[in-house]
Amino acid sequence: MEKPEERTERLHKIRHSTAHVMAEAVRELFPGTRIAIGPAIEEGFYYDFQLPQPLKTEDLPRIEERMKGIIAEERPFQKRVVGREEARELFREEPYKLELIRDLPEGEEISLYSQGGFTDLCRGPHVASTRELPADAFKLLSIAGAYWRGDEHNQMLTRIYGTAWQSPRELADYLRKLEEIEKRDHRRLGRELDLFSTHEEAGAGLIYWHPKGARIRAIVEEYWRRKHFANGYEVVNTPHIGKSWLWETSGHLGFYAQNMYAPLSIDKADYYLKPMNCPFHILIYKSAVRSYRDLPLRWAELGTVYRYERSGVLHGLLRVRGFTQDDAHIFCTPEQIEEEILGVLRFSLDIWKDFGFKDVRAYLATQPASGAVGEPARWAQATESLRKAIEKEKLEYTLDEGGGAFYGPKIDLKIKDSLGREWQMTTIQFDFNMSERFQMTFAASDGSLQRPYMVHRALLGSLERFFGVLVEHYGGAFPLWLAPVQVTAIPVAPAFNEHAKAVVAALKALDLRAEADLSEQRMNAKIRAAQEQKVPYMLILGEKEKTAGTLSVRSRSGEQFAAESVAKFAAMVHDRVKKLE
């Protein structure tokens, strides 16, 4: 039995080698093609080309065919180490390769891999022969543009993405997973379940929450507030716009202007739509003299911000131009930060558990090499408090050395959804910049004025993105406590419409989210409709139920059971909701 690491390594080799084969095929089919780079990636591989003509999706099968031909020739992959000069000579017509050679550090081995007629500058490793590449277990998936070396100032190349596996069966499994991802796409479910919409005529990247989506949001917000109060936070509310003074002081007009919208002119003053909430919270802080006895202050706000995002990056609910952050700022003394950070981290993990996300990874980003503001001692203490908190919670984490913002170190949390995809949600950031710029102080026990520590944190991130991830995580089948409609009453025939209405009214009075399907369809069609809407419970109501006052319950998983009464059923639902099921 193959060990997981061996399997990963083997797949890596297969994918990387398949990328080489693809490059050969492309160069053969499109003479004049220049090749750039072609690595193996998470679930496949890609190769970047400069092509003499635009590529079409219809070209992919042709390339695949040629690849199969190459694989069938059973060519060995041969490694050869060459000198810099020889490498330059060999790739004299490949500008991208020449650039790579130029940038290889002196003394580094320059190796080439060939499979027959195609030679690539490559570190390897590769499979021994194309015989090891399963010709029926790879597939070219898509064409995309990609900047050379990921820099938008560089030439745009054509990237072909593909996937490769050890067997056709694995490939089929993977393709099935892609289909599943497509079915769960929050944009698709958003329409099918009537959760939200966007409107091109009214502006891209702006979300319209429909009643069902807004219902879920209301539940989330309610939960969020309750949790925050329980965790020692207070809630604040602040405006959507502020005068330029505010943004000049905060520095946003200096370092964040490219993400901000043009100002509105009001009474000859410039007002900006807020891209962040922090300056507003700071004004509340500064509205009184603060003592060390007041700290820590934890102020949270569901603050709606607007940020300019380049048109090409907008994506459903996941990347938008107007969104509501579940923001909070913590102002505390140096002695308090360790406990505060640990508190935030625990709070966040607690919330993820409640929403059904068990797998969380942390990313610790430290002081950037240059341009950082704030005293080194503060950076050290802050970073240490972040690290300690992660370690105390025994979280797996990745260190991002120098990856922090110029104003402070941070922890980001990424959660894994039910399909194993990672999403960046929580962020916990120190801010040494704002407290300085706004001259924030508190009176210490010795009477001196000190600078408080300021921590900015968003747990869910933004309600829009969180909702998008939630939809995909559950595939639209929200747990009972979040389901916008918990119960659909289905009369077996129109004669029982009145009874269905009465049952729904009773359920609503008991604080359940219930609806009756009184449409002209037959019962079976209504059941199907409720199933497709992923309603947790259906109540089938006919003569029996009407006379006995009982309920015939069908859950969306297909099981059926009886409830003695509306009250008993409601109690059962409440019980489950309380457990966040």
Add this chain to the structure above:
RNA sequence: GCCGGAUUAGCUCAGUGGUAGAGCGGCUCACUCGUAAUGAGCAGGUCGUGGGUUCGACUCCCACUUCCGGCUCCA
């Protein structure tokens, strides 16, 4: 913003230089029904927007909007 693709009925999509189609959904009627689609009929589109070519444009060309897959960036 950049590269490529797309933009036709509420949704999913077919069509192609000569008067615009299907399925689902909607509406109407009939059926009065017991755990995933009852049947029939009707309505619905200045073919994303603005220009151009043409006797004639949904179809060809240009610009723009929005969307999709990426790149870059990020909650």
